Amino acid sequence: xxxxxxxQSFLPGIIVAVAGLAAIMLExxxxxxxxxxxxxxxxxxxxxxxxxxxxxxxAGTAFSGMIVYGGVGAFGSVVVLLGALFCVTISxxxxxxxxxxxxxxxxxxxxxxxxxxxxxxxxxxxxxFISLETMSICLYVLAGLMKNEKIGAESALKYFLLGAxxxxxxxxxxxxxxxxxxxxxxxxxxxxxxxxxLFLCGTGLLFVGLFFKVAAVPFHMWTPDVYQGTPTTIxxxxxxxxxxxxxxxxxxxxxxxxxxxEIGDWQSVLQVVAILTMIVGNLIALAQDNVKRMLAxxxxxxxxxxMVGLAAGNEAGYAGVLYYLFAxxxxxxxxxxxxxxxxxxxxxxxxxxxSYAGLxxxxxxxxxxxxxxxxxxxxIPPMVGFIGKYYVFAAAVQAGLIPLAIxxxxxxxxxxxxxxxxxxxxxxxxxxxxxxxxxxxxxxKWTLILLAVLTVYYGVEPVLxxxxxxxxxxxxxxx
Amino acid sequence: MAEVTLSSFIVLxxxxxxxxxxxxxxxxxxxxxxxxxxxxxxxxxxxxxxxxQPIADVLKLLLKEDVTPTEGNKFIHAVAPMIPVITALMTxxxxxxxxxxYATNINASVLYLLAVASLGVYGVTLAxxxxxxxxxxxxxxxAAAQMISYELPLGMAVASVVIFVGSLRVVDxxxxxxxWWFFFLNPLGAIIFIIAAFAESNRTPFDLVEAxxxxxxxxxxxxxxxxxxxxxxxxxxxxxINSMLMxxxxxxxxxxxxxxxxxxxxxxxxxxxxxxxVFTIKTGFFMFLFIWVxxxxxxxxxxxxxKLGWSRLLPLSIANFxxxxxxxxxxxx
Amino acid sequence: MDTFIFIFLAVLxxxxxxxxxxxxxxxxxxxFLVLNMVSIAGIYLLLQAQFLALIQILVYAGAxxxxxxxxxxxxxxxxxxxxxxxxxxxxxxxxxxxxVTLSLILYSLEGVADLLPEISPEMExxxxxxxxxxxxxxxxxxxxEMTAILLTAAxxxxxxxxxxxxxxxxxxx
Numbered sequence: 010x011x012x013x014x015x016x017q018s019f020l021p022g023i024i025v026a027v028a029g030l031a032a033i034m035l036e037x038x039x040x041x042x043x044x045x046x047x048x049x050x051x052x053x054x055x056x057x058x059x060x061x062x063x064x065x066x067x068a069g070t071a072f073s074g075m076i077v078y079g080g081v082g083a084f085g086s087v088v089v090l091l092g093a094l095f096c097v098t099i100s101x102x103x104x105x106x107x108x109x110x111x112x113x114x115x116x117x118x119x120x121x122x123x124x125x126x127x128x129x130x131x132x133x134x135x136x137x138f139i140s141l142e143t144m145s146i147c148l149y150v151l152a153g154l155m156k157n158e159k160i161g162a163e164s165a166l167k168y169f170l171l172g173a174x175x176x177x178x179x180x181x182x183x184x185x186x187x188x189x190x191x192x193x194x195x196x197x198x199x200x201x202x203x204x205x206x207l208f209l210c211g212t213g214l215l216f217v218g219l220f221f222k223v224a225a226v227p228f229h230m231w232t233p234d235v236y237q238g239t240p241t242t243i244x245x246x247x248x249x250x251x252x253x254x255x256x257x258x259x260x261x262x263x264x265x266x267x268x269x270x271e272i273g274d275w276q277s278v279l280q281v282v283a284i285l286t287m288i289v290g291n292l293i294a295l296a297q298d299n300v301k302r303m304l305a306x307x308x309x310x311x312x313x314x315x316m317v318g319l320a321a322g323n324e325a326g327y328a329g330v331l332y333y334l335f336a337x338x339x340x341x342x343x344x345x346x347x348x349x350x351x352x353x354x355x356x357x358x359x360x361x362x363x364s365y366a367g368l369x370x371x372x373x374x375x376x377x378x379x380x381x382x383x384x385x386x387x388x389i390p391p392m393v394g395f396i397g398k399y400y401v402f403a404a405a406v407q408a409g410l411i412p413l414a415i416x417x418x419x420x421x422x423x424x425x426x427x428x429x430x431x432x433x434x435x436x437x438x439x440x441x442x443x444x445x446x447x448x449x450x451x452x453x454k455w456t457l458i459l460l461a462v463l464t465v466y467y468g469v470e471p472v473l474x475x476x477x478x479x480x481x482x483x484x485x486x487x488x
Numbered sequence: 489m490a491e492v493t494l495s496s497f498i499v500l501x502x503x504x505x506x507x508x509x510x511x512x513x514x515x516x517x518x519x520x521x522x523x524x525x526x527x528x529x530x531x532x533x534x535x536x537x538x539x540x541q542p543i544a545d546v547l548k549l550l551l552k553e554d555v556t557p558t559e560g561n562k563f564i565h566a567v568a569p570m571i572p573v574i575t576a577l578m579t580x581x582x583x584x585x586x587x588x589x590y591a592t593n594i595n596a597s598v599l600y601l602l603a604v605a606s607l608g609v610y611g612v613t614l615a616x617x618x619x620x621x622x623x624x625x626x627x628x629x630x631a632a633a634q635m636i637s638y639e640l641p642l643g644m645a646v647a648s649v650v651i652f653v654g655s656l657r658v659v660d661x662x663x664x665x666x667x668w669w670f671f672f673l674n675p676l677g678a679i680i681f682i683i684a685a686f687a688e689s690n691r692t693p694f695d696l697v698e699a700x701x702x703x704x705x706x707x708x709x710x711x712x713x714x715x716x717x718x719x720x721x722x723x724x725x726x727x728x729i730n731s732m733l734m735x736x737x738x739x740x741x742x743x744x745x746x747x748x749x750x751x752x753x754x755x756x757x758x759x760x761x762x763x764x765x766v767f768t769i770k771t772g773f774f775m776f777l778f779i780w781v782x783x784x785x786x787x788x789x790x791x792x793x794x795k796l797g798w799s800r801l802l803p804l805s806i807a808n809f810x811x812x813x814x815x816x817x818x819x820x821x
Numbered sequence: 822m823d824t825f826i827f828i829f830l831a832v833l834x835x836x837x838x839x840x841x842x843x844x845x846x847x848x849x850x851x852x853f854l855v856l857n858m859v860s861i862a863g864i865y866l867l868l869q870a871q872f873l874a875l876i877q878i879l880v881y882a883g884a885x886x887x888x889x890x891x892x893x894x895x896x897x898x899x900x901x902x903x904x905x906x907x908x909x910x911x912x913x914x915x916x917x918x919x920x921v922t923l924s925l926i927l928y929s930l931e932g933v934a935d936l937l938p939e940i941s942p943e944m945e946x947x948x949x950x951x952x953x954x955x956x957x958x959x960x961x962x963x964x965x966e967m968t969a970i971l972l973t974a975a976x977x978x979x980x981x982x983x984x985x986x987x988x989x990x991x992x993x994x
Contacts, residue, residue, distance in 0.1 A: 015962075026970050075961070117974065120977075123967075143974060147974050149978070150978035595948075599876065602879055606884060606887075610890075629891060629895060636888060656950050
């Protein structure tokens with residue numbers, strides 16, 4: 010076997026891992042967080058270029074079938090790297106204000122990204138597990154960055170304990186699947202699988218582990234506390250890159266390991282979870298007064314919409330999920346970025362919705378951008394969020410899951426309330442007192458502007474279903 | 489797994505018998521050598537030249553009162569002294585005393601040695617904890633920290649030998665040294681191994697665990713009678729075992745120096761006798777080294793022990809391993 | 822005989838696992854965990870996975886649990902007295918006797934004796950270091966390398982959490 014070829018197929022991950030080691034070494038020996046930051050940006054950007062290149066290349070498996078390259082995996086890598094890149098670029102100023110700016114943080118982000126890249130290309134349950142762990146362990150640490158604050162410690166501890174517990178489920182599921190099929194490779198499992206009790210139990214436990222990581226109801230309890238207690242830009246990283254990676258892994262498991270409905274009716278399980286997730290996420294989000302918690306519940310709700318695509322179980326559904334991940338990464342990173350901007354001026358308590366009163370006119374560009382991102386999250390037409398939802402729900406209709414699509418549409422209609430509520434505070438409430446806001450730095454500002462432009466661009470670019478991006482994704486499923 | 493044959497039982501029986509006796513001999517030897525170094529007589533009353541002294545010692549220990557701390561954990565207090573003895577006895581199962589003279593030749597027996605050795609620390613640690621005494625507890629804690637610190641360089645030193653042989657069987661490692669001992673091929677590894685082995689057996693200059701001046705008796709402060717005797721026995725058994733390991737890993741096991749070049753083919757019986765004698769003499773020398781060091785070198789401070797382990801020996805052993813691996817890969821191959 | 826040893830080890834594993842969870846005394850819990858590790862190593866040995874068994878003892882029982890004990894003993898220095906709960910020799914002997922009795926009962930129940938499938942003869946070669954090294958550096962290379970990243974990240978992360986920094990304006994100390 011040709012190892013160089015194998016290495017090339019995981020080039021983005023390798024670059025990111027090396028950048029991570031470099032970031033830590035620079036921190037240790039040069040004590041220069043800024044150098045680490047540059048290395049991080051550079052590493053992710055180069056990796057992103059290679060990932061984009063492999064989007065258009067051929068697809069296959071490498072490392073003795075441990076990973077896939079090209080196709081779905083490549084798209085997942087691109088989304089993950091985009092999420093990581095945006096979160097890193099907005100992190101520097103924010104972390105500096107929190108006094109958390111050092112090279113190790115970037116090292117952890119990069120290691121975590123390596124794990125995510127592995128997760129997004131995993132073609133073997135062993136790869137899936139180890140990559141998931143690499144990602145999660147770094148995220149546990151990142152969640153505890155504000156370890157001196159009560160909520161920071163709470164968030165890290167909660168995430169770690171629940172996460173470790175869910176990993177137990179996942180691993181036990183893998184063990185049972187291996188017991189039932191004597192294989193860990195996804196395609197080999199698909200070939201050997203029989204709907205025995207052992208196999209069904211194993212797959213169920215595997216799903217539980219994945220449900221936990223994507224924060225699907227009823228495994229969502231950790232999300233608001235963790236999102237609230239984590240530094241906001243890191244929360245963005247968790248909500249975009251980590252979630253995307255896990256969903257891509259989910260897609261890979263569904264398409265490669267469970268291709269036929271003869272080995273268990275997993276689509277109905279996904280339907281139930283999708284319905285629960287959408288309803289619970291949106292309903293609880295209605296009652297939130299803290300913007301970060303609101304976005305946490307909204308991210309649960311979005312996991313629900315993504316589940317709809319998975320539940321549809323057809324090519325359009327999976328393609329829709331991938332497109333939605335791309336859309337979600339852009340708009341959610343942006344939304345968290347603006348929140349981070351407001352927060353870093355006035356401290357952690359500044360995420361209560363009350364404090365947003367009248368802020369919209371303060372730094373107009375930020376107010377406008379937050380509105381754009383929130384509109385997009387709500388799924389209002391000229392934004393990318395709408396297109397994403399359209400693809401996912403259309404796939405559900407195509408698969409004959411009309412009730413599911415209806416529930417989805419109703420739930421996202423309800424979600425408009427809490428997104429608009431923030432805007433009402435931004436523009437239609439009197440400020441309680443005068444706040445002064447710092448001018449955002451160059452990199453920070455232009456990252457957010459780029460995100461806003463992308464949000465609008467991918468919302469209007471296409472005459473819907475023939476968007477060039479969507480065609481590319483669909484091509485993975487029609488070959 | 490290797491078949492268990494009659495010869496395995498015979499070798500094992502003889503080896504265990506020798507080990508138990510050698511511990512007694514080591515006690516005697518320690519006292520005589522100490523006396524020699526300090527320019528005095530040492531035990532010379534019991535038996536010819538004091539040779540029966542160990543028996544008298546054990547008799548004395550057996551007759552003493554067995555004291556158990558009331559507030560301590562009686563069960564663990566009783567079990568703890570057995571652990572180091574058991575682990576020491578388990579070790580001989582894989583050591584080759586001559587060509588074909590071993591109890592068993594399991595796959596990965598090097599790891600077996602390390603694994604068994606790593607369990608030995610429970611004895612000291614639990615003894616320290618179960619005694620419910622601050623001196624004992626400190627001794628136990630020191631033992632735990634010290635063992636973990638020195639296990640790593642020890643393991644790396646052994647690993648640097650294993651990459652020469654390409655096998656994790658102790659028997660293969662011994663056989664490999666027929667012409668060149670590993671001490672000549674890998675001197676740094678040998679030195680690291682010797683230092684780490686001293687630390688692992690809690691002997692001076694690493695006997696922080698029972699430093700009299702600070703901790704009264706360390707982990708065995710609250711022990712008396714034969715429970716103390718067990719610890720005493722175990723210490724000397726570990727001295728013997730570690731001498732055997734040094735011999736096996738770095739000093740040619742049962743081979744004479746460069747034997748491959750000049751030693752003619754011998755009949756099995758003569759070879760067997762020669763092998764065992766060579767092995768025993770080398771082991772004896774290292775036992776002497778243990779005693780010699782104890783009576784000439786003062787004890788380290790605790791922070792020095794930790795610093796030596798983590799920031800000197802560990803990087804050194806890793807560097808040694810990498811250099812040897814690189815040499816073997818690029819030059820020898 | 823193999824079946825009996827397996828049942829014995831299995832009962833011991835589960836029993837010590839329960840003991841570890843249910844015990845209120847941390848040191849006893851840790852010791853139960855050691856016992857648990859060792860009996861799992863025994864089960865590996867029954868499956869002819871010698872390397873795995875030895876590593877299990879070397880890493881978990883020998884190194885990690887010693888650190889556990891070290892930390893537990895270090896933290897509880899102040900309330901030593903309260904550490905010694907009701908666990909006494911007779912309870913522990915009762916535990917072991919219970920394990921032996923239970924496994925005897927299970928073994929003597931008809932049907933259990935032949936419950937275990939035959940261990941495939943290939944295991945004898947598959948469990949060795951050579952075989953393991955072979956697949957680890959070829960078929961499972963990706964997982965192996967990813968594990969390296971995982972462990973590095975875990976060490977760095979643990980230090981990040983444990984480290985106490987007074988302030989770091991731009992550069993850390």
